[in-house]
């Protein structure tokens with residue numbers, strides 16, 4: 156049985172550690188000179204801005220937002236690319252690109268959809284059926300594999316639901332789909348279709364993804380809101396809505412927004428939090444909310460004093476940070492079918508090798524732009540993000556020549572891709588739920604440690620990886636911190652500190668290591684082993 160504790164139980168030991176000589180020196184010499192605030196919000200992405208807005212809505216306006224970059228938006232970020240016929244550059248989204256799950260008549264609406272509409276962010280339905288399929292010989296119809304995977308999906312989904320409801324053991328998505336009858340084996344066309352179904356969303360292969368939470372996460376968004384995905388193509392960028400929301404509670408040049416400020420160290424205890432920045436400045440706060448990505452936490456880009464407790468570190472290290480890389484190319488002509496949106500390629504040797512090309516030249520997006528982008532994820536992202544642009548471009552050109560053997564594929568006039576896995580403010584794209592990992596472990600990733608709080612897409616159990624996950628988690632942390640500051644619950648059910656689980660079980664008890672379970676040796680006996 157899992158023991159649920161509230162964070163306050165560990166404050167005694169944290170208090171002790173924070174009184175070590177080093178801390179005392181730092182406390183006396185530096186903390187007094189730090190800028191003071193009630194809440195330090197670390198990060199100006201969706202979670203950070205939504206948390207600040209929630210505090211402001213409840214009349215807590217004494218906060219500071221600290222952001223590494225020079226703008227609001229976080230992983231919702233864009234860049235200028237290529238040239239428009241009128242001489243201006245196009246704008247492409249390097250990070251989040253779709254509003255995923257919109258809303259249905261009489262049902263709930265995805266808040267990202269509500270906000271995109273409020274700020275008139277330009278977006279269009281993405282038609283995933285507008286697809287042509289290819290292999291190394293050119294266009295080949297392997298749509299039969301779509302019918303096959305569609306056929307097993309609903310039975311796999313039922314099984315995942317039963318596992319969740321009856322608290323049975325999770326398995327990999329690979330095992331779950333295989334049991335349902337989907338076995339792509341070495342058929343590379345089937346592998347490409349599987350990539351399109353799974354990796355394209357999870358940025359991880361089915362082998363390393365949780366069957367239960369992968370399916371449950373998809374359903375929370377697409378069954379609750381709708382199965383539509385709208386592609387954003389707005390010259391002001393997708394983050395325009397977030398900047399708009401920020402303008403409802405931040406004045407122009409508001410001194411509470413500290414851009415271009417890199418947090419390097421966070422000290423915390425049960426009385427407050429001190430945030431130290433690379434430029435030598437520091438902030439002393441009653442509470443801090445860290446919205447840095449799971450990748451930033453895993454890469455120790457920021458240090459914590461005292462070290463985060465083991466239950467927290469285990470949560471951080473256990474979840475996966477996926478990488479999703481879009482590689483943009485502009486050509487002097489649209490040599491592909493201008494009426495189609497997606498082009499799926501099955502490489503003969505390597506699964507996930509430049510698998511999906513997407514046309515921005517399509518009339519619904521940026522007609523006449525001659526822009527095509529190809530997406531890779533996971534190991535392929537890590538591989539190409541470490542190599543130079545020329546090598547990556549040459550590899551893609553080789554693939555395009557195989558896909559379009561009857562065309563002289565021109566060299567792109569513009570070429571660009573972000574390197575998410577190396578970006579020090581993100582270290583990856585978004586989180587994914589690993590195999591066999593419990594909801595309790597996720598709650599440990601989410602829970603506050605004393606007065607240090609955490610929020611972001613990765614702390615969302617139901618919407619991890621999505622913008623709406625960051626939104627809900629920012630709002631929830633804002634409500635809970637507002638309740639603690641004001642000593643009264645500002646929102647029913649979202650008050651007080653988060654619970655966490657320590658110790659965390661979900662393992663096999665010692666008594667079960669017996670002959671009935673096929674374990675006939677004592678794992679700890681040392682017969683014949685000289686330990687001297």
Ligand SMILES: Cc1cc2nc3c(=O)[nH]c(=O)nc-3n(C[C@H](O)[C@H](O)[C@H](O)COP(=O)(O)OP(=O)(O)OC[C@H]3O[C@@H](n4cnc5c(N)ncnc54)[C@H](O)[C@@H]3O)c2cc1C
Nearest residue numbers: 198200201202223229230250251252253418584611612622
């Ligand atoms: C390539 C890609 C494609 C995606 N596609 C979609 C999509 O189509 N639809 C969808 O719903 N979601 C998508 N996502 C996920 C979505 O972008 C995220 O869920 C969301 O933006 C996360 O918001 P956040 O506030 O949790 O974190 P972030 O946006 O990462 O915000 C955290 C902030 O902290 C700052 N920070 C980090 N380190 C420091 C430091 N040391 N000091 C100061 N500040 C720091 C960062 O600069 C950042 O602004 C995609 C993400 C990527 C990368």
